Structures are given as structure tokens and as C-alpha cells.
């Protein structure tokens with residue numbers, strides 16, 4: 514019972530007893546009965562006082578103990594979140610905190626196939642990107658793999674996960690450091706949407722730096738982490754640029770952790786983005802770090818050309834028709850002809866600040882990375898060495914590109930944002946794969962080197 518109530522009840526009881534004694538004195542005079550009532554009344558008054566005294570001192574001690582516990586708990590909580598912050602361990606946010614930070618999820622800064630991203634500011638002033646996992650069927654799996662993969666990694670070229678929120682009643686959220694210049698696609702591909710907020714034409718120097726940054730981020734994932742981490746969705750949309758145009762690899766939704774000694778291929782369902790998928794993955798021959806290297810090579814080609822690798826162009830023979838063009842194949846031809854500058858983004862050539870030697874290095878590295886036979890591709894550490902000039906880059910061998918060719922016969926859109934993501938298990942071959950079964954068997958032969 515609370516202290517105020519005890520005091521009121523005690524006071525009422527005492528007043529009642531005193532009144533009873535006074536009434537008894539008046540009506541019973543100094544009779545035996547009066548003395549009996551008087552004695553009992555005084556005893557009860559003492560008992561009430563005793564009870565009040567004990568309960569007050571008990572309540573005081575309890576309050577003191579509670580306030581001590583509270584302040585110790587608060588101190589512990591502060592220390593705990595400080596230690597987590599220092600150690601870079603992601604914090605668990607409450608849904609309310611994220612709602613406040615994003616002002617009710619008002620400012621959407623990005624949208625991918627499985628998530629929407631909102632800008633927010635935390636209580637301590639940190640700018641964050643709050644990623645809401647929308648795809649329910651893939652949400653849990655992506656959420657877990659993203660947290661597991663990125664929680665343990667710290668590198669200047671990997672986006673930092675600050676925390677997460679997985680309240681049972683709300684969607685799942687991931688909280689990242691905010692990267693102010695958006696994704697690389699907005700800076701290398703010509704603007705399709707004029708009102709797009711961020712973006713422009715990235716200079717050659719910065720493109721070369723971005724290529725090195727991404728290679729360093731991936732090299733760290735492949736070589737320097739406790740378990741090898743495969744990103745498996747390397748593409749311009751997943752490369753973010755900070756205020757100094759330093760590149761950060763993001764979106765670990767498809768990432769896979771494999772043992773360090775698992776140098777051999779691992780079997781995994783195909784789930785990357787069309788146009789960046791390595792042939793061995795498409796042919797269900799398993800994945801390895803070389804799968805990321807292939808996607809990275811594809812990104813390098815897009816950085817050099819300022820265009821998508823797969824796109825539809827006007828057919829010169831029938832103007833009303835459009836045909837599919839596969840940029841890596843064009844690059845392969847230009848490499849053989851020694852006409853590398855012809856594949857460089859025209860906007861860069863117009864500004865005249867392109868280093869021809871660097872173009873050769875970047876294109877050669879890219880063509881090594883997109884070799885169909887995974888064993889011919891360099892490691893990510895070698896890519897860094899080649900781009901930074903510590904390792905000589907030989908002319909890449911001719912490549913038939915037999916597997917990727919059949920991607921371009923698909924009649925769907927080729928904008929990678931609208932490009933559907935593959936998500937089928939190994940025994941569920943898609944229509945286009947079935948149609949291309951002859952290409953399939955030919956490609957399998959090419960890959961296995963028979």
C-alpha cells in the first residue's frame with residue numbers, strides 16, 4: 514500500500530479511537546467498562562503507530578534501493594551502448610526511435626527490389642539511411658545474411674551498419690551510415706530522369722579511384738575477414754559515393770559467408786541481378802569469390818563506357834525495330850583491334866581529360882575479370898595491385914562470351930532497376946534457359962575447358 518494511503522487510514526483510525534474513548538468517558542463515567550475500552554483503544558493506537566512507523570521506514574529503504582538500481586542500470590546501459598559503439602557492433606533500435614529519426618519515414622532516398630531506404634537523423638545528430646525490408650518472402654533471410662555479413666566487417670570502402678530493428682509487429686529495418694552522394698549508377702549513366710536529385714558525369718580521375726575503392730572493399734571481404742564473404746550482388750546501384758566521392762560497397766542482402774579454406778565452389782541458388790551474373794552461376798556450377806570478380810569486371814566496363822552492358826539499340830537495318838547490344842563483346846573486339854578509346858564514355862572524351870594508359874589498364878583488368886573460365890580471372894587482391902600499378906597487366910585472352918549472350922535474347926527491359934532478379938532453385942530452369950539449351954551445353958563445355 515502506498516505511504517499516503519497508510520497515513521490517512523492511520524490518522525482516521527486514531528481519530529475514531531480517540532472519539533470512541535471520549536464518548537465512552539462521557540457515557541460510562543469512570544466505570545470498569547470505560548477502562549476496558551480505554552485500554553483497548555490505547556493498545557490499538559500504539560499498534561497503528563507501530564505499523565505506520567515500520568511501513569514508512571520499509572518504503573523509504575525500498576525507494577532508496579530502487580533509485581540506486583535505476584542509476585546503476587542507466588550507467589550500465591550508457592556504458593554498454595558506448596562499448597558497442599566503440600567496438601562498432603550494431604545497436605538494436607526500437608521502432609519508435611526509427612520513426613522519430615525519419616520523421617515518420619518521409620524522405621525516401623532509394624528503392625531496390627526488396628527494400629525502401631529513408632533518410633533519418635538520430636538523437637545524437639548522426640545522419641542515417643534506414644532501410645526497410647519490404648519483400649516478406651525474402652525479408653528474413655536477407656535480413657539475417659545482411660546483418661551477419663556486415664556486422665563483423667569494418668573497412669573504409671564498406672558501408673557501415675549502425676544498427677537494426679526487428680520488432681515482431683513492424684517490418685525489419687537496417688540502419689546504415691548515410692552516404693551523401695548516392696549510388697554510382699547516377700554518376701556514370703546519363704540521366705534518364707531529369708528531376709533526379711543527385712548525380713552527374715563523374716570525371717575520369719574519380720572513376721579510376723572508385724574502381725580502386727570497390728576493389729579494395731571486395732578484396733577485404735574475400736581475403737581479410739575471418740570467414741570469406743562473397744557479396745554476390747556487385748553492381749553500380751550497390752556502390753555508394755560519399756561527400757568526397759570515396760566509394761563504399763553496400764547491400765549485403767545476398768552475401769554469403771564461407772569458410773576460409775572453402776576455396777572450391779559453393780552451391781547456391783541464383784539470385785543476383787541480370788547482366789552481372791557470372792556464367793558458372795547461371796550454369797549452376799557453384800559460386801566462389803571469382804563470381805564477385807566477374808560482376809566487378811562488368812561494373813568496370815560500365816564505368817569506362819558510361820553505359821549499361823546490356824541495352825537495346827535501334828536496328829540499323831529496320832529502323833522501327835530495336836536489337837540487343839552486348840557491350841562486353843564490343844569491348845572484346847576493340848581490345849583486339851587496339852581501339853580502346855572508342856569505347857570510353859563520349860562525355861569524358863569531349864571534356865578531354867582521360868588518361869589513355871589508365872583506360873588500357875582498366876579495360877584489360879575488366880576483361881580478365883569477365884573471363885568465362887573462373888580460374889583465368891585474377892583475385893581481388895591482384896586487381897588492386899594491377900589498378901595501383903604494382904602488377905603488370907597483360908593483354909587479356911579472347912573470350913567467346915557464350916553464356917552471357919543468351920541473356921540478351923530475353924525481351925524484357927534491360928535497365929538494371931527493372932531487370933528482374935533471378936530467384937530460382939537449381940531444378941527450376943527458366944523458359945529462356947530451356948530455349949537456350951544448346952547454348953547451355955556449349956557454354957558448359959567452354960567453362961569446363963573441354
Ligand SMILES: Nc1ncnc2c1ncn2[C@@H]1O[C@H](COP(=O)(O)OP(=O)(O)OP(=O)(O)O)[C@@H](O)[C@H]1O
Nearest residue numbers: 623624625626627628630642689691692696750764
Ligand atoms: N547508406 C545509404 N546512404 C545513402 N543512400 C543509400 C544508402 N543505402 C542505400 N541507399 C540508396 O537506396 C538504394 C537502394 O538500396 P539497396 O540497394 O540497399 O536496396 P535493395 O532493395 O537491397 O536493392 P537490390 O535491388 O539490390 O536488392 C541504393 O541504390 C541507394 O541509392
